Amino acid sequence: MSVGAAVRRVRTYGGQFLLLAVLTLVVTLLISGVPRLVNRLAEQGLRAQLVSEPAARRDLSYTTGVVDAPPTATVMGNARERFDALAATMPSQIRSAVAERWYNADITPARVVGPDLKARNLLVDLGLRTQPDIQNASTLVDGAWPSETYVPDRPIEVALDVDVARKLNLRSGSQLRIGNADDKGRLIDGVPLVVAGLFRPVDRANGIWDGLPQLLQIIEPVGDGQPFTIVGVVAQSTLNKRAAEGWPVQSNWRYRLGVDQIDAQNLDQMIDGLQQMQREKPADLTLTQGVDVPLRAFAAQINAARTLLAVIAAGVLATLAGLIVLAASLAIRRRRSEFVLLRARGGAATAGARRSLAESVLVVPIAAALGWWLGTLFPGAPDPTTPYVIAATVLVTLALPLATLAVPAGGASRRDLIRVRPSARRLTVEVSLLVLAGLAAVLLRRRGLTLGEVDPLLVSVPVLLAIAAAVLALRAYPWPLLLVSRLAARTRGSVAFLGTARAGRAAVAAPLVVVVLAIGTAAFCAVVAAGVDASRDRAAERLVPADAVIRGERFAPDTIDEMGRLPGVRAVTRVVYQEDERLASDEVGTDARLAQTDVLLVDGSGLDTVARESDVDLSVPDAVRTARPGPGPLPAIVSPAVAADLAKAGLGDSAFISVQGQRYEFRVAGTEDDFPLVSENADRFVILPWQALPTRTTTPAPSSLLIAGDSLDAEALRRAGDQGQERYQRNGAFSGRDRLIGVTVDTRADVRRDLGDGGANGVLAFGFVAGAVGGSVLGLLAIAFTVLAGARARGQVLSRLRTLGLSRRQWRGLLLVELAPLVAVSVLTGALVGAVLPLLLNPVLGLSAFTSGVPVQVAFEPSLVAAVLALGAIALGFAVAVEALNNRRLRLGEVLRLGEES
Incomplete structure (x- = not known):
């Protein structure tokens, strides 16, 4: 078989190959692009949650106990050496996320007295702090910064925030004494202290001011008769000298994690790193951090959202797989005579499959590559989806050859008749499928799952249950129609009788499964979204x-x-x-x-x-x-x-x-x-x-x-x-x-x-909207495939009936009667599957992370009934429109003249 011949056949059947290419493009686009979009939404949600928290919540703070420094040591020198050493011992994922860092040394607050404080009858304790770069982060308002040159017998020079000083009646040049106080509040061993200058921060949001106790605030007393506490800035030489004299000191090292440095895809590693730091911290230090609380909350949300997205993606991709099978079957059905003739002329059993494979190779890989490339244009970090794209491309490429192998070797036969009593082989397959779906559902409930991971059992249970429900609907579908057809036979007019008779004999096994999958996915999203929304209302009522x-x-x-x-x-x-x-x-x-x-x-x-x-x-x-x-x-x-x-x-x-x-x-x-x-x-x-x-x-x-x-x-x-x-x-x-x-x-x-709002709610909302809209659209497309699959046979019947005098109005009525049962059964079965799935999966999805811990309760929603009825009406109208357009394109007279197969 030459490439040119294959190209000519692709061009001849361009519409069918175009449909297969579009479906392939959509599949690879979803596989490549949706994970990027989800990662983008997750990053935005994490940024929003971290920004809504106080910036100090992201601090990793090491603190020494209050100790007496050795006379031979310099406090700030030791603090500076340990500053880089502590950062070097952090786990790599934590160290790479550090955006800002500071260190300081404090002399514990001691009582200060002076004329300016006594004028207001204020009781104040003052702590002394040395912190590098503090002069660059502030503007001197009055006086001067404490001198770095230490002069014996000179009063301790301190700089205060201008607002703190004003509230306590202090100013540049205020003379004070600092020391310990006895039980009666009298100063013991006080030394002179002077307010050398007043400063104002350039940016009060700068993290340098978040050290505890804060420089820019007055710490309120915990009870009556207790002192106010403030902190002032002193020179490094002064703090080292006082520490050497035995004044108790405390050192602090703070490392602030940057919002943009925390990756939503590596939250588990980040949380594990924080736990490792807590376990391996030096024995003489205390590690204080609170960033793990919002990170754990967001991780719980994103894991629940990813688990839910796996269920929705399974439904959507299974629907697309069914549509590809339907498209391949429809294409081969139109070319059945070609492959039968090829076998009759001595061709091998695989000759038709090789021909279809050559044609498919010319179309599917190109469409798959285009879909993958378009997916890479989506914003967000990529996931390792290339193996899945390759696997999907191979499977779609093989769909057409496998459908060709299913073509019967003999001539065409009536395919619009199904037996109420199926064959033993088919019955065995269907019963096995029902048992498998039931066992998978029970196993999932008993075993549970790990949130955030793609569990094969989790993604297979919804698909198996949808297929099982479609099988049951298919078995029960003809019986009521046979009864209605018998009743219609006793009435005047042929529209009801002919329509119900043809609907009861329609072979709709594969199309019905695809429609149930699509509508079930859409209904599942709608029901779970309503349950989460109602549970949030209950959570809000519990809090307020x-x-x-x-x-x-x-x-x-x-x-x-x-x-x-x-x-x-x-x-x-x-x-x-x-x-x-x-x-x-x-x-x-x-x-x-x-x-x-x-x-x-x-x-x-x-x-x-x-x-x-x-x-x-x-x-x-x-x-x-x-x-x-x-x-x-x-x-x-x-x-x-x-x-x-x-x-x-x-x-x-x-x-x-x-x-x-x-x-x-x-x-x-x-x-x-x-x-x-x-x-x-x-x-x-x-x-x-x-x-x-x-x-x-x-x-x-x-x-x-x-x-x-x-x-x-x-x-x-x-x-x-x-x-x-x-x-x-x-x-x-x-x-x-x-x-x-x-x-x-x-x-x-x-x-x-x-x-x-906030958190991973963007990912959750995207999953609900994409699943509901995608399921509805794919469901309508599956119904169109169902209509097209039987269009040739219906065209022949309508052509004969029009010849016998059937009016245009009766023709439309016949279409409605024939298509209405199929559409109703498929839509209602899909809606029922979508309503039952949340009851089964809700306990293992972990959606309470989005409702402040309130368990999500999935209940019957009256609005779902209205939505199903509306969708059914739209689907029926869409089916009739597709049938009418197809009949207009084929022209009923030509269908009657050329449609007979021999």
């Missing part, structure tokens, strides 16, 4: 069981009334939440020797009202909602772990727990696995009814307020909350100082939006 929540320290009692007067507010209720409280066995406070427990104090009726006004589905337990003041212990709802411990200790009817310094007796009135406002990871909690508390000398002050309302102004809520805190501090049980930390306001809408 109202329209908004205001969290602070303690609010004055009248804050609730003030909140109620704000525009849009309909209801307000109070809440107290305390973590890690000890359970007691009596009112005196005898420790019950049980694990620490969180306590949540809520106004039962108020919480119920706020939840109802906020349209939150929250069922407040009756024991908490209806509780009233009275003798005896308070009815409490506890977690199962607490209930078990109390029962074991014999305290189920009487136990005590402290709330803001007051101890309350409670009894177990019920259990709940979780409850809104309780910490996500808390498995030990006690919920008490606020409205039933006994009268005490002091009453609890709310630490959070739940708000129900419309169009709430977050800034107004924040101001009212801050004012409520200030009133409590001025008029409460004790008078305190004004705090600089304000309240936080979280709305349920903002929490819900945050759950759907």
Whole structure:
């Protein structure tokens, strides 16, 4: 066989080879391009998540204990030598991700006194710090930088941030003394200290200022009568000299990981490297890092998203494989007479296959290479997909020769008849397929899987179940049509009878499987997306069981009334939440020797009202909602772990727990696995009814307020909350100082939006959209193949009926009646498969990583029914349009004249 002859045949059957080439191009394009796009979305999601975190969260901080330096050592010299040594010992993946690094040495804060501080009656502790490059990161506002030349008996020179100095009534030239303080606050062994200069940072976001304690902030005292703490800058020579004199020092080395240096594809290696650093850190150092928390959260999301994408990709690629088989079968069916004639003239059994292989080699590799090249143009890092592209190209190239080998050696026969009772061989294959699909599904549920990896069992189960469902539909498909056809035979008119009779005899095995695969993939994406969306709503309601929540320290009692007067507010209720409280066995406070427990104090009726006004589905337990003041212990709802411990200790009817310094007796009135406002990871909690508390000398002050309302102004809520805190501090049980930390306001809408944004949500959304759209489009294309497969036979029948007087309107009706059962069965079966698959796969997909830990619940969605009906109507209209166009192209008269085969 010459190449020229093969080229001529390709040109003659150009439409069929063009279709095969397009399908090949799409397959290799998806294999090559989609992983790049997914990697791109993953990188963007990781960048967004890291940027949303405080920059200091990416710091790896080594810290020495507070030690007395040897007189012969220079603190800064040792720190400088160890700075590079610590970086060299890091794992390579961590070291390559370090973008910035700093080191400093501190003299621990000591008491400072002076006229300027005494004028404001301020109690202040001052720490001394030396840090290279700090002068380049700041601008001197007044005075001078501390001199590097050490002069004995000269006061210690220190530079302060200008805002810190102003708040503490200090200025350039302020004379102070620094030393240790005794129990009465008097200075011991004080030495002179002078404020040499004041500076202002060039960029407050520069990481050099993030060292702890910070240079640019006043550290608030933890209680009344405690000092403020600040940090000042001193010269290296001064710090070395003071350290040599025995002043306690502490060194710190910080390495900040760059956002752009952390690769989403190597997260596991990065997390393993952080664990290795923690295990292998020097014994005399403490390693502090928090970057592993967002990295682990993102890794959980991206692994779940990649696992879901594997399921979707399996469905899409299996559908494309089915379309390629259909395209090859359709091409060979049109050329059956050619291959039969080739055998009749003495050709070998493989002559037709060799001819088809030569033609396929001229088309498929070129289309595959073009698809692979187009895929490389997608943005994102590549995956090692070349072996898959080669394998797909080989398989598609062999599709046409294998279809040729299936051509019967004899003449053509009727292929529009199927027997209701299949052959033993076919029945064995179908039963084996059903058993295999069932076993694979059971094995997957029992075995589980490793998220983020392409599990062969995971990607095969959806395909096997779809094929099994299509087989069942194919077996059940003719029976109702035979009954309808018999009923239609008794009615007037031939359209219904002929249409149902032909639909019942249609050979649609392979096309029906492909349609079920495509529609099942689309329905699976729609159902899982709806389940994730609903679970995010529940997660938002768990975090904020109202329209908004205001969290602070303690609010004055009248804050609730003030909140109620704000525009849009309909209801307000109070809440107290305390973590890690000890359970007691009596009112005196005898420790019950049980694990620490969180306590949540809520106004039962108020919480119920706020939840109802906020349209939150929250069922407040009756024991908490209806509780009233009275003798005896308070009815409490506890977690199962607490209930078990109390029962074991014999305290189920009487136990005590402290709330803001007051101890309350409670009894177990019920259990709940979780409850809104309780910490996500808390498995030990006690919920008490606020409205039933006994009268005490002091009453609890709310630490959070739940708000129900419309169009709430977050800034107004924040101001009212801050004012409520200030009133409590001025008029409460004790008078305190004004705090600089304000309240936080979280709305349920903002929490819900945050759950759907950032992280790997872009990858998840891409998978849902691509799967739903791709499955629907490929399903319509499979239906078109199904229509074209029987177009010649239908054309002959319609030609005869038109000759016998069938009108154009009756012809269209006959097409609808014949095609409607096929379309309906395929679409409904695919939708059913797509609805069942999430129930099977949801427990192993790990999608709770996208819902703040709330388990994803996949349930029946009424909107799916409307979507299926709409898709079915579109598919039926599309099928009729394809049939009409095909008949117009073939011309029915020529089909009747030339379509008879002999």
